[in-house]
Amino acid sequence: MAEKRSLGKEFSKGLLIENPVLRLVLGTCPTLATSTSMVNALGMGISVLIVLVCSNTVISLLRKVIPSKVRIPAYIVVIASFVTMVQMLVKAFVPTLNEALGVFLPLIVVNCIILGRAEAFAGKNSVIASAVDGVGMGIGFTMALLCMSTIRELFGNGTLLDGASTSILALFGVTKFNGVDVFAHLPIEPALIFILAPGGFFTFGLLMAFANKIAESKGKSKAELRGCASCPMAASCSLLLSGEKEDVLSKNPRAAVPAINSEEVAK
Amino acid sequence: MKSFKEIVKPALILFAICLVATALLALTNKVTAPKIKASDEKAEADSCSEVLPDAKFFGEAETLKYNGKEYICYEGINDNDEIVGYVFKTSSKGYKGDVTVMTGIGPDGSVTGVAPLNLNETPGLGMNAKKDSFRSQFIGKTGVIGVSKAGHTVENGIDALTGATITSKAVAESINIAIELFGVKTGGVN
């Protein structure tokens, strides 16, 4: 179905219209946890981008070989291998980033964005389209993380790109640039709470409100957490009634998918 | 044959995917493992020379026991083959897990420099322990170091990081262990 759409559209949809964080509400855990500084956010974003592009490509290549019965475990194996590779590379070349991201680096495995894209897109589309989809979604994720982290680092620590040359920029040979201390010459102290957990939720809430406002003015619906529908396991999940499966996983997740109320199914 | 198609074939394919994935991982590990080790060693060597600037070379890592825990110590040697001090790698419990600190101690028993390693505290609070303004307070200190909070100054103390007393205490505690270890090492000179 998506073969007819142009590659440009596959790429650009991930940036804004279907931004994984602000529109599809996927990958909220790493978004909140690693947006404490711009450097961490950039590192996380790039790691996810690499894993997403690689896994999308490989899964799309293998889509005719993998039997549909075992596709979820097969996808998980592919994704987990790429995550482990990225983790080893980060450990070897940017050890400070590995320290800062900690457990969230291996946890990219369960990042809903990656399994979600594998299930919803790469398993059904051509290799090139899948790779482009991965690039778009990965950049969209990185952009959302950068938005969050710019606000949090600026107001919480009073700096921008603090510690850049000891972390990700060292890869590119930049060793002198260590960020801008914006608040150094201001008579006010930064508000630490932005960097702490509450600040994460708060900033995310405000950004979401902002994204909703823009979406509304463009005549799009609000971002909603669609409960189970956003979960990549939805396809194999016993919670979903058979008729709804297709809708949930269809190319347009904003289509009227009723939020699945677990209770109703339980009855 | 139906059971073959429905059960055995998917299982075999899944198995093949796992096999390929594991092989690739083993390969990546083989390539990156020496690099990871080298970068760990480099980080440690760098912080050794940072905290004990007089030393040009460092001896083999030596394990010292103190209070039932094991710590690592390096001997610092200058160009003339003289011992110019020791670097101790000690740790103590911080806000979010262990805080590991490299402490350089000169021959006279005073601290020549400190560098927190493996610091994974809250950014903007505990992570500020990496800043020079905090670390330089320890230089030249001897004896048991205390932590002063705003409006409550202790003798031979350093100023705690704002809002991160636990991390400050953990760093100071690690350095106190290093000073104790120095005493053990040099036979109670201190």
Add this chain to the structure above:
Amino acid sequence: MKYYLAIILTAILTENFVLSKFLGICPFLGVSKKLNTAAGMSLAVIFVMAMATAVTYPINKYLLEKNGLEYLQTIVFILVIAALVQLVEIILKKYIPSLYSALGIYLPLITTNCAVLGVVLLNVEKRAADPAFGFGASMFNSIGAGCGFMLAMVMFAGVRSKLESNDIPKFLQGLPITLIAASLVSVSFLGFGGIVDNIFG
């Protein structure tokens, strides 16, 4: 005993999985609308976390670490957890249908819940830093983390039921106000910092 109590309290309060470690945010936001679904989901999470730790701990210690295969941890753990959840689901369905009807529907959702893989990986990390952190400590840490998840879920379900009946500015309706409410709930958990260390020395 004091040691284990300290581990469990740390996991529930100071290192609360949802509100200070940001693990398991999806179910926290998605399934916390009603108190009984929140409680059901949390019970399933506690159960799976404990099972996952019980199974992965020996695998890690006797298979991976012994053979220098630590780099396979992520891939092995996620597959073991996925298989385990399926197995538990089948067993519950067949032999304990009453428990299945209470927890069963949440089980498939938990496979890709980052909190479960997260707790297993954090246990490994803690053991690497402190070799004394053994099987018992890992189990208590996992159960504590699950209980912390439950506490956050149940508290937040209460907050959300209040939100429903309030008049909220239009641009904040829906997810934004939920996140801001979560931010206020997590402020309350900031206050627990250091409390466990001070109680148990």
